[in-house]
Amino acid sequence: MNTMTEKRTQETQQQQREREQFVVPDVNIYETKDGYLLEAEMPGVNKEGLEITLEGTELTITGRRSDQPPQGADILFSESRLLNYRRVFELDPTVDTAKINAKVEQGVLTLTLPKAEKVKPKKITIA
């Protein structure tokens, strides 16, 4: 009985999460011979609010805003949507997932996704 209730609450939480509205951050993606570089614009997000998950080759970036409107102030107008960010990417399978590196600076997330050694183009010199 107890476990059933537990499960139901979990489901509701998941449903709530699915219903949450997200902003899709703008990204730039580059490929170099060593790997990929992804930059995502998420103003208001710092290290603590960032969640990057990898399931198989599916990379999910979630950014939660840490900025709050000034306390006790009224909104006169607002263009920013004050929503959290989420975007899902399908990774190239050659990416070495163990070596993914992330950093966030002034609201821009930079992800470095190196390619696995074995797929890097090698130059073969003719003896």
Added chain:
Amino acid sequence: MALIRWNRTENTNWSPLEQLTRLRDEMDRLFLSPLGELPRPGQFFNQWAPSLDLYEDKDNVFVKAEVPGMKKEDIDVSLHDNALTVSGERKFEQKQEEAENYRSERFFGRFSRSITLPVSVAGDKVKASYKDGILTITLPKSEQAKPKQIEVSVT
């Protein structure tokens, strides 16, 4: 925007009340993604302007601008009478050579955005800070613009 499966009503259990509820749901859904999805003015013609938020409390006016990934030195805030201008340049940094561009959604270059403040402010006490890609400008209201409490005396 979430995709919602369209369920066709079965003719057998058609009820006007249900139709009304469905209409309401549809209208709610329209409001879920309001004009925010549309490009902002200035985003046309390959231009970009940061989005601004304006707040007010008893003593201050606050302006928040979303300008991620900039250097503090490249942001310029100026106040002329009651017109506040946020301008700057986001410089493109070539991080790696011989990079192939897969997706390019971010904007680089110059931008400028001006707004007229609703009240007069004390220009010499304006403060600006830049954190997590958000520029926050605090503009204390001038003495004349602050609300005053007037006591009613009974004679």
